[in-house]
Amino acid sequence: MKVDKLVKEALSFSKMEGVRSLSFDKYYYGSKEVYMKVSRTILIISLIVLVALGGILLFYDEIFVSPKQTNTIISEKAESKEQVEEIEVKQPSQIDAVVTMVLGDVKVQNILNIYDLEVGYTLKEGDTIITSSDSECEIQINKKILVRVSENTKVSFHQIALSVDKGKNNIVEIISGSLKSAVKDLGKDSFKVKTSTAVAAVRGTKFSVSVDEKNNTKVVVSEGKVEVKVRSKVMQDLIQQLPQETQDVDDSFGGVVLVEGNSIVISDKEQAKLDSKLSEVMKQKESIDEKTIMEVRKVGEKVASNIKLNKKPSSLFDLDAINSKVSKNLISTGEFVKVRFELAKGVKDVKLFINDVEIDKFPVVRIFEKNKEYYVKAKSGKKVLIDDKMKFNEDTKVVIKETIELKQETKAEESIVKGEKVLNFGAKVVSGYGRWPVYTQKYIFYTSSGVSIFDGDRIKNLNLRGNSYSVYGNNVVLLTKDQNDYLVVKVADINGRILGEFNLGEPTKGTLVIGRAVLIDKNVFVPTIDGLYIVDIKTGDRKVINIGSIYSDVALIGSESVVCVNEIGEVYIVNSSGSYSKLSQLSTTTVRRGIVASDSGRVYILIGSSMYILDRSGNVKSVNLGIRAESEPIVYRDKVIVAGDKKVLVLNRDGIILNSIILSGNLVVPPYVGNGYIVVSATDGVHVYDIDTGNEKNRYDIIGSISFIYGKNLYIIGENDTKVIELK
Template identity: 25%
Template sequence: MQVCHKIPKKSYFCTLCFFCKNFMRDVEVPMKKYSKTVVLFFALVGLVLTGCKGGGKDQAASDFMNDAKLVFSIGDVQVKTGEIWNAAQQQMKLVQGNEIKTGAKAQCNIAIGTDSFITVKESSHLVIEEIIKNASGTENNSLELKVGRTIVNPKKLLKGDSFRIKTPTAVAAVRGTKFVVESQPGEQMKVAVVDGKVELSRRVPALDRVDDEVIAKSEALTMLKEKVDEETIVIDANSSAFIDNKKAEAENIVINDIVAEHVETIKEELAKEKIAEKKEEMKEVQVADNQKAPEDKKEEKSKKFLKQEKDITTALASLDIMKKEKEEVVQIKIQEKIETRYVEEVKELDKAIDQAREQKLVEQKKEGAVTQLTINSPVKKSSIYVNSKFIGYDTAVLKPMPGASLTVEVMAPGFGSYKDEVTLKEGENRVLDVQLMEKAKLTIISPVSNSSIYVNSKFVGKDRVTVQPGAGKKIEIQVVSRGFKKYTAEVVLNTGESKEIKVELEQEKLLDRLNWSQNVGSQVLVDPIAYGNYLLVVAGDGSVVAMNREGARIWKANLKRGIESTPVIHEGNAYVVANNGDFYSIRITTGQISWKNKMFGALLFGSKPVIEKDTIFLATSFGRVYAFSTAGKELWHTDLENGVYSSVAYNNGKLYVGAEDHYIYAMDAKKGNVQWKFKTDSRMVSSSPMISGKTLFVGCYSGSFYAIDTDKGNEKWKFKSGDSIFSTPLISGGMVFFGSNDGNLYALSADGGKMMWKLETGSKVKSSPSTNGEFLFITSGNQIYALNMKNGGIQWTHRFDRSVKTSAGIKGNDIFVGLDSGEVASVRNSLKAVYR
């Protein structure tokens, strides 16, 4: 048994003593008769045990303990070696297994390996878990902060290096950076990154103590480990992250209690499997020896194992970490800032590092240390030259003469070259961490196949190319394709900048104004509504039709009732009111009715619902004002006792409604009670109130156009047009636009009502103006106009064969209108065919 105790922890050959005893019992044969078999068996045992020991020796040959030294301490700092705590001594050597405790007003600085430093702050407890350096120079350092705070400034990590700080609930893995780790039981575990990046992962100590072979044997433990491993984020500079230690520690305790017994059961199962494997090997030896081997039954997983597996699967399912989705992080929270004190503590450590390095140089001089220069490049396959002589790739170590002038050059494909002049003092050991800047990269993508791409007049490829031009210089780009206008552009890139240019090519031949038209079976009286790639059209016969933007029908729903209301689309649902008062919610993707409700009255003259957050407001022809949830539940209603023939307006918690009794009503949007009312000189039909700032604008059947104060309900100004106004106003750029039955489109100043310009169309203007931010669009008679918003100048017009009955709906370059012939038409704003 003593031999087995010397075998490394992660080997399961310590079960061999048990196996030896059982083997002799099971075989039960005279030693002489089976001497060859027995000798071979014990030779195998000897090889196994030797292999276990040999592994340790091999590891010792390639890995050795890294240097660590306590370079500074102040106050009560204790170091534990074995089971004994002693006061810390300046420059004392530290080894794996040492523990450091600091008092309430104490701290210490520790140097680890080549150039890594940490500060252990007051009231802290740190364990040096692992400090390993192998023959190639790579370092693997792992520290455990049981409680308190540590400031970390590791050396720049090279390939194969690692530096980790563990806490009871997390692991912070370094990516070459400066950061702070703080952990207080029952409070928070926090990581604050001052420079560089840190990978922060959730830690469950119970899993640290379990070998991968054991975990792989259990589906429950494998799932738990996967969930824990997924709880990982990367913290950038000037950011911090934290874990609620109280919750995480409680979860760790539960996990430990759940898995502890099961792990022992799994080890028993593995031991049985090892024994079975050895017995099988002995059978093969006996058969080769022409002896009859004893028969063994195939061992299956025990009932104990299966029951435990089921029980812990159920128990683990209740934990927060098991409920999260794949790659979702639920227990680590990011904060886009760090506390000033952490930054100051990092600066304090930087000063201490400089002092330690100076002290090291002094000591090296006293000892007659060798002058040494180490050159590290972060880029693979970097070529390193010193004084124009190639000396190696990626990392090089030189021992030059003190005072000699060295010209260091490093080059790598795709990167700008590095050059520096270096002179070392006697005994100086300097590490030169080279910074290589990636060359500027330019990617040019053409949307048209077989396009020729030129950079600075030189052909570089077709359709998609990536080039690495010089930084800081003007780069001329040309893309040429048959049938398209030549594309030209100029760019200047900074060092290391990557830029992608997606070219837009314009066809040389202009397109037709009319894009397409489709008949929906009945005249279209209300505005077509564009939503994503959908175009929703309501026909006079009660049909609701969804098309794509190319005019192809996707679905059609027949509500079998006339519809004069304009639909509204919100979060994938279209809300439509039929003339009999039926209120529908229809899925825009399928045409299926989500819900239906009944109202007192209808929405007429193209009026529509208004949605604010998840509340729908609308007023009916019978004078009832409603508030519904988007799920179709009525929240409240108020009766104005006079018909409403236009849409309501919402602004800042109030509803504004124009009624047949000539009044504008201001109502509380939460309860529906009237707060004030303003009397106009006529009723409002189709023309709905619109609000900008604290001013409400509305047109009346009498031809009067009002500006009203929304707070007090007072008139600000009034304008008189030549006939009835059915047009809902548009407010943009300090002007208000509306049409009148006198045939004019008016543009007034919003602040005073002064007419800025008007357009005479020759037909009644019942539609409402709309804009794409550049042009103003209005329909009148059988025409659509695109106008300059500032002066009313006509940019283009298009005449249809039939009368236009709707306002213009806009989506990108497409303008949609409905005609009295039952057609929906799409016209182009720009006739340039641009490929993107």
């Protein structure tokens, strides 16, 4: 009985302590037996616990993971087609924005690439649209928004994104210039137009937003409602310091609602008032977190409520400018087709109206919704050429003349010239800045599927691809990007053999190259916004010359040096060793693309509509050309030829305009200059002009990708064949 009692007491810690206090002599044998049993019991319990814990750890996922988590794990392992597609939707390479019309010279820029914008192009994240003088384009976003980008405008689409969980957040940012928009009912979607000083948020409306040279933002509403707020630079800086996942914070304050017929102008003065107060608040903060952001927003709203934003009645001119450019009725929600409108011979000064939206440049290609009815009207002065309702069910060409002709899209009619010879090769030339044809004494270089060379009566494709290229002697220099967005420089000979390929690595990730590179002996000079890179194609060594962000071509000057322009208009001469000197300072301090050419003693720099002529002493002469140049100046004998805005200018070396050639069509590629002629490939045919008089010598109604003189013949390379015409 005593032993049983002791066993029960041994199972309790406190009672076991009591057992240990009993007299050893009295309970010796009983205590010994109890301790042995207790020890075995504890050992068995410990082993059971250890085995149980091991099993739990081994099968933890199967035992404790919830059904929802289990499904996620299974999905990740399965990697089914449905899951892959869902990831692509969340992180698209393209955005739901398509180019529906292009008028004149419009470019699309994305990192290294600068291309001509084409109808049907789907915008990618990071795209910036750039329009030149007398040029416009139209873009449709998410089948609910139509944007007409005006001339001399730069617009960024990098903040347009797709979301599967909520409405689509569409934000367009105007860097400079103006746009007009027509917006259908957005539902859960949103649409905002930002400038550096303001943001305009809309639902269903028609309105315009513009930024002038003084950074004033003007908003005009012709239909519906628009809320306009003042943006804060201080808030933008704060948001950038937050973790990426918490950056979805509004950087604008206050607000005034504009209705039909209202307009408002917001200057940087309103922004400065707001930021002055917010800066004072931030001086008292030691750290930046979400709480700080909320406090700053509270102060900002209070300050903004005291900033007077004066809305005014819009002028009839402003309202008409919107209504004549955009219409909700032109938004395509279904399958679309391309329709080309062009003028017949002898027909001119035509204005075309599609659902009352005006188009006055021809030829023009526009997207239409398949089988949807459109009201089309064309006028020449008081004479009506078209007044009808039309539907299009396939790609179509409409020729505007006394009586219209409607037919399926075909190649333009070609006039057969006596003595013409047809070669059985052709090419679809890819043009654009950095991809223009290059004419040398022996070869013609151009880009199609790769870099191609015309040599006599044959074309050789080198199968070389890059974002831009340049030619020096018998070598081709190409610039491109790898899969990591690092800059790559390639050098090849005229047989396509790679002489060197150099990846410039991490420092060049995302860097922007504005102009063409240059090859001197064994060194390639590459202009970037991080400075001027010099790459040795023999050893692979490279160095960066820190003379500012280079926003121009690099051009040879002498036999061992190059000349380039940085973003503030400083002109530098750099030699192969990397030593440099400042040649001059241009009058402009906002260079965004400089086109540079040189001869033995002078440098010619095109920026916008100005040409700067520099001698080796750094003396500068500025010439207002009156046109925006589309390619580099061509130095030929004692003349300089510049083309752009439907004009070709012939100047002497001092910048005096000798001849101004007015073109009836738009340039397809820069003109060829040689043999005393200027050959222009335009959208209405090929024109040959005398370089000394500016008189047109010949005109051929043949639409070619590129035209030039080789020997005594004129070559016109088309997509399918090449015409050879003897010059007389």
